[in-house]
Amino acid sequence: MALNAFESIQLLPQVANNKPSVVATALDLWDDSLWIGTNEGHIVYHHLTTQVSTQRRKIIRCNYQKQTTILPNKPITQLAVAPNQRKLLVLSESQLFILYMDTLKYVDQKTASLKIQQSVVKFCIDNSHNLSSDMFEITVLHKRGVIRSYELVRNVLNSSKRYKEFRESQDIWTMARCDRSLIVGQPSAYFCIDLLTTSKKHITDVGTAKPFVHWLREKEFLVVHGAGTQILAVCINTSGESLRQPMQWVAMPSSISFSYPYVVTMFPNVGTASVFSIIDQSAVQVFDFEPSAELFNTADGRILIASGRAVHLLAPTPFEDQISHLIQDGLVSEALSLMDATVSQELEHVDDADEVDEIRKKRRRLRRMAGLALLAQRQFEDGFSLLQQSLTSPGDILPLFPLIATAASGRTSRISPPFLSIDEIIETESQRTNAYLALARYLQVIRPKLTHNLRGMVDTALVVVYALFEPHMLKEFVKQGDTDCNIEECKAILTSKNKLHALASLHAHASQYRKALEIWRRLEEDTSIIDPDYPGVQHVIDVLCSIKMTNTKQLRDLVFQNVSWILPIAPQECVRIFTNRTNTQNQQIFPPADVLDHLSEHHIAKMIYLEYLVLTIKSEVEHHHTTLAMMLMDAVKRTRKEDENKRRVNIPVDKSKLENLRHRLQKVLKSSRFYDVDKLLYYLDSTDFHAEKAIVYGRAGRHEDALHLLVYDLDNHRLAEEYCNETTQGDRRLRQRLFLLLLKVYLQPKNGRTAMNDHAIAMLNSNLSDLNVVDVLQILPDHWSLGVIHTFLRQAIRSDVHHKHTVQIKKGLARSEYFRVSEEHMLLQKQRVVVDETSSRCMVCRRDLAPGGEVGQFVRYPNAVIVCTSCSADPFVCPKTGKRFARKVHPYSLAGVSQSHSKA
Helix, strand or coil: CCCCCEEEEEEECCCCCCCCCCCEEEEEEECCEEEEEECCCEEEEEEEEEEECCCCCEEEEEEEEEEEECCCCCCEEEEEEECCCCEEEEEECCEEEEEECCCCCECCHHHCCHHHHHCEEEEEEECCCCCCCCCCEEEEEEHHHEEEEEEEECCEEEECCCCCCEECCCCCCEEEEECCEEEEECCCEEEEEECCCCCEEEEEECECCCCCEEEEECCEEEEEEEECCEEEEEEECCCCCECCCCEEECCCCCEEEEECCEEEEEECCCCEEEEEECCCCCEEEEEECCCCCEEEECCCCCEEEEECCEEEEEEECCHHHHHHHHHHCCCHHHHHHHHHHCHHHHHHHCCCHHHHHHHHHHHHHHHHHHHHHHHHCCCHHHHHHHHHHCCCCHHHHHHHCHHHHHHHCCCCCCCCCCCCCHHHCCCCHHHHHHHHHHHHHHHHHHHHHCCHHHHHHHHHHHHHHHHHHCHHHHHHHHHCCCCCCCHHHHHHHHHHCCCHHHHHHHHHHCCCHHHHHHHHHHHHHCCCCCCCCCCCHHHHHHHHHHCCCCCHHHHHHHHHHHHHHHCCCCHHHHCHHHHCCCHHHHHHHCCHHHHHHHCCCCHHHHHHHHHHHHHHCCCCCHHHHHHHHHHHHHHHHHHHHHHHHHHHCCCCCCHHHHHHHHHHHHHHHHHCCCCCHHHHHHHHCCCCCHHHHHHHHHHCCCHHHHHHHHHHHCCCHHHHHHHHHHHHCCCHHHHHHHHHHHHHHHHCCCCCCCCCHHHHHHHHCCCCCCCCHHHHHHHCCCCCCCCCCHHHHHHHHHHHHHHHHHHHHHHHHHHHHHHHHHHHHHHHHHCCCCEECCCCECCCCCCECCHHHCCCCEEECCCCCEEEHHHCCCCCECCCCCCECCCCCCEECCCCCCCCEECC
16 A cells, blocks of 8 residues: 655754764654754754645655763763653663753752662653653663663652562563563563562563564564564553554664654665554655664654754644545545545544534545545445445435436535546446446435435436435335425326336425326326326225325315226225215315215215215214115115126125125114105015014104014024014113013914013023012913913012112112202301492402302312402412312302392
C-alpha cells in the first residue's frame, strides 16, 4: 500500500555551520522548541516558525536561540524534556544533568545525588503521564544493574516513594516504561518488571535479533524478535500478549520511532527509513537517508531524524488527506481501517462540542467518498451502507441513476462522485439489476427518517425500481399504505409494466378514489388486461369500507356510483360497504331507503342488508321486517326446489344451505315484533313450513294453534316445549298458561285427532312442568287414577311452596330496604338549613340562590357548605373544600322551604 503518511522537512542542513565534524546525537521537540545534543557535548536550542508556501507546502524555519556545553567533546547520549516543569534532562558520559529548558542554565546540583550524576547508563520516561501534567517520572538504569525510579518535583529529582530500588544481574540493552510496568530487553529475552513488587515475567525470546523495546501508546509496546534471517516486530501488552499481527522486516533496524498508527524504522544497510502501518502491517512509505541516520521520538509525539550534519522532521500528513488518497487509489478497505484507527478515535479525546461536530462532519465526508468509490467498483451493498452512515442525502445520489433521475429532477448534486452516471460502470444487465436493487434497499432503510420533500422523491424512485426490477416488492411496498410518490411520474412505467393495481392503490392512498376505482373497474371488465397482483373485487370493497371523507355526500355519491358494477360480481360482500362502519355512521352516510333502492335488483344483497337493519340496527320499520321475512321464505322455497331437482338427477345436495336459510328465517320471526303477521300467515298457509308458521301464530297470540301445529303436524314435542319456554321469557303465569295449553292440545286434539296421553303424562311428570294443580285437574280425564299423576302432584305442591317462600323473602328484603331509606330521609330532614333571600349566595360561584326574592333549588353538603345545583357536579365531594363524603347529597327542593328563613 503506497501512502504519503509523512512529509520529510529539513529543519537544519547543518547542526554547526563552522564545524563539519559536529553531528546530532540526541534530539527532542516540544511545541515550537527544538533541542539538539551533539557529539561534542553541546546543547543547541532553536525556535521553530512555520509558514505555508504558495504551492501549499509547509516551510519550517529554525531560529537559533542559544546553546551550552555540558561536557566538552563528550557526546550527548540522551535528551528528554519535561514541559510542565520547564526542565531538560541531559545524559552525557554516565552523568545526568537537569537544565532549564528555556535558558539552558543548570539547576542547582547540590540538591541532587552525586551517585545519579556519575553512574547513569540510560533512563526512560514513564509514558503513562501526560507530559503537560504535574507528574514527571523516570526510571534510571545505573551501572552494575541497579534500577531506581525518580520523580521530578520542581528543581529536585527525588527517589520515588512508591517504587523501591532493585538490581538486575543480567545486562539491560533497552527498556521502556508505562506506569509500574518496565519492559526490558536483555541479551536473550524480553521481560516485564513490576516496579512496585520487583517481580519479573518472561515475555518472549529475542532470537537472532538485537534486543529492541519501544513504547507505542497506552500499555502497548513493540519488541523485535529474530527468527533466522527474518525480523519480526511484535506489538505486545504488559502481560506479553500479542495485540496484532507481527510486522515482517528484511533487516534489523538501527532505530525505531512511532507516530500512531505508523512505525518508522531506519535500516542502515540500505540507508532508508521505512514506514509501516500497525493496522494492516504493510509498508506504506520509504525515505532515503544516510546509513548512519538515527530516528528520535519527541516529547510531543513527532519524529525527528539526525542524518549526517542535517536534522529532518517527518511531519505527518493529515489523516483526512491520507484517507482521501487511499480512496482515490481504490484502496477503500485500507482507507476505512485507517479512518477507524484515527479519525473515529479522535472523538474519544475531544470534549469541545464544536470540535466533536467538526470531526463527525469529517468522518461523514470520508465515508461518503468511500461509499461512492465502492459504487464505482460495483460493490453496491457496501457502498450504500457507507452512504447511509455518512447521512448522504438521496437527492445527491438519485441523479446518478438514469432510470429514476426524473425523481430528483431540478436538484443539484452536492457531491463529486467518480462517475457521472451508473451506466458508466455497468457492464452487464445483471450488474444493472444489482445496482438498482441495492439502491432500493438503501432507500428503504433511510426512508422513515426523511423529510416530506425527500420522502416523495424516494418513494417515486422506489416505485420505479420495483416496477422495473422486483415486481413482487412493488406489491408489498404499495400495500404499506404510506407511500408519498409522484403518481404522474410513476404512471407511465406502471402502465407499461401492466402494474395497474399498484397504480390504483397509489391513487387510493392519495385519496384520489375516483381514479383508483376507474382502474379497478377496467381490471374487472376488460378481460384483455391481466394484472397478477390484483387481488380481486374483495380489495375494492375493503377500500370502499375504509374511505373517510368529511363530506358525506361525496362519499355517498362515490359509493353508489361504483356499487352498480361491484354487486353482480360479489353481492354478499358488497353489503359490507353499507354496514362496516358504526351503526350511526352507516345510517347517516347511507340512508337505508337509498341503499335498498340500489340493492333492489340484487335479492341476495338486499336480503343481507335487511337482516342488518332488522337484527343489528333494530329497525322499527314494518316494511323492513315483513320484506325480510318474505324474501327469506322465497329463498327457502327456491332452495328446496333446487334440491329436489338435483335429487331427481342424482346430484349431491348441500343440506346445510337449506338449514341455514330456515335458521335465519326462524331467527327473524322469533326476534322481530314489527312484521305484518296477517300477511305472513296468509303466505304461510299454502306452505308446509310448520315451525315457521307456529312462530308467527305465537306472535299473533294464537298459542294453541301454534302448539297444535308443532305437536300434530310437525310431530316435534321438544320444539313445542321450547316454544312454551321461549315465548314466556320468565313470566311464570304465562308459562303456566302455555304449558296448560300444551297439555290441553295433548288431551283434547282438534279435527278428530287421537289424544297423546303418554306425552301428556310425560310432560306432567317432567321437571319442565310448573302447572297450577287446580287447572290441571279440571282438564284431566276422569278415568285417570291418582297414581298416574302422583309425581306431578308432588312436584307441583313443592314448587308452589317454594314460590311462596321466595315471595315472602323478597317482601322481607323490600321492607328492610324501605326502613333503611326512610331512616336516611329522616336524618336529612332533621338538618336545619337557613337561606336568607336577600343575601344568600352560592359559596362557590357566588350566584344568588333567591333570584327575585324566591328561593330556588340548592345543595347542602354535610360540612354546611351551600352551593347552587350547577356547582354540585359530584354529590360525594364538596366543591369548595374537596372533602369526600360517604353519603350522597341531594338538592333541596322548594317544597317545605319558607320565604323568610328557608329550611329543609
